[in-house]
Amino acid sequence: MKRQFIYVIAGNGGQDAHDWARMLLHMMIRYADRNGAITHVSYMDRSEGLRIKTAMIEVVGEVSFAWEIGVHRLNRISPFDAESRRATSFAAVTTSESQEPKWGTQIRSYVLNESGGFVTDHRTEKRTANIYQVLEGQLDAVGVA
16 A cells, blocks of 8 residues: 655645635545545644645545645635635645655645636646636546546
């Protein structure tokens, strides 16, 4: 069985970035679960509430996260802004198979808006309106699986 570690690191964006890192961690765990892997949260540095600054999960199973390495950008109406302004947040994903987060390499954009939103993978140039399915780990919607 393959064993690897996945790291999710909040970037710029304060509370929104920490919340985005939490959402990405959830997506990675769901993707691993959907592909028959076993996951264990090995480390988590939390900010306020359920938001996270950094997290590491151990994944055991025949699943690859190579397509997830890089910067993930989220654009949405901030749930933390009293004036409901749009915010852009960043989080990086790296694995034990890679050297370090590639902050200069944006791999995917996620846009949440009133009508739902969309996800664009900048490597495959695939775009889907099924943003909530992607956030639940169905990464084949953006050409990963």
